[in-house]
Amino acid sequence: MPNRAVVRALNPMLVTYLEASRDLCETDSILFGAAVAVCRIIGAKLPMAGRSTTQSSAILAWRKRIEDRIAKARALIGRLTSFRSVNNRPRIMRTVRMAFAGTNISLYQPDITQKLTERIKDLMQKIAAWGKWIRRFSERSRRFNKNRLFQSNQKRLYKSLERPKVCGAGQGPDQADIIAFWRGLCSEPVNHSEALWMEVVASQGASVTPMDHITITPEDVAEAIRRAPNWKSPGLDGLHHYWLKGYIVCHAVLARQFREALDQKSLPSLFTTGITHLDS
Known part of the structure; x- marks a missing residue:
């Protein structure tokens, strides 16, 4: 586990960079760079295949x-x-x-x-x-x-016991074919069925009171991060929650940029794009 003293020592150094950050993407890059710096200082090994995580079978x-x-x-x-x-x-x-x-x-x-x-x-x-x-x-x-x-x-356990195990002895599908299949599926234009019940639901929603404006504070960010697991698999940015907990100077910046993203009704791709693992 990274040395907490090193993480605390980097907090004052991040203030200048975080104040100059213009959006969530820049803040994410700054925090990721700070995490890499700590790992290099303490001599921790870093993956060389990029920031995104890959599913692997870990062997003890x-x-x-x-x-x-x-x-x-x-x-x-x-x-x-x-x-x-x-x-x-x-x-x-x-x-x-x-x-x-x-x-x-x-x-x-x-x-x-x-x-x-x-x-x-x-x-x-x-x-x-x-x-x-x-x-x-x-x-x-x-x-x-x-x-x-x-x-x-229990339901998942019983399903795993009933499902027959199929061992694929043949060659797996080609990677290019898999990419082409999912790209074609996700790129297909959506044709909604304009049914009558949708108009009824829309008319009922017109009387719903809009939600009040959300005010996100640094304390809200700290509380949300506090409950998150430290080393659970991260998203596309590769940044674990541990670093968000350690770099407390980023909480105010994140709160401000989250408010700006809500006001502008736009989020960067790293917040809206996930990682899909294809298990054959």
Whole structure:
């Protein structure tokens, strides 16, 4: 987590830039730049693929290490099996020597075949133990997620249990075709059905009292941000709520620019455009 002291130290420096900000887009860019500056100061890693977020399947670090061990052990078993089948290529010999490094076993002793068999069995037992560890954790995580989903949304849980799992073995759709499909769908002009009931609703709405003018204060901005999650997936701007909470000098500027946006009845695209994830 970024150092709060560094975030507080940058607050006075942002005043000059925020006072010169003309709209919400400029304020967003200033805050994003300040967030990047803090990450660089504390040495945090930054994504290099742009500011927008992408959906990815995160793998736990310890699980990745175990999977790497399994892959290396399987590769070593293959080399040892090749050497046992009288394959004396230099690369195979070098790998076998490294496998028996630190032991008193020579590659030219009479019982080397037995030693190779024992070593291969030992590696296979380790692979089985590591795989069982991962499967046990996956099963526990699956049960935990189902129990939590049962407490929060039983309907969704039952639907997930009834829905058959389809594994796509073939090639997925082309990216250009997907983009063309959704672009054509979203670009299609809207033809509303001018039904009679719409006129009735419009006439009923004429008697509704217009809403009073909204006054947004810095306290309103601070209160709205206070309830927001710190690191939940951001929008197109890539700015998390944590930075809006830390840079308190931006609250007054945001309140003023929100009022101006409401008066002008216009919002920048980063407030009205979302991110769509296509899950095959």
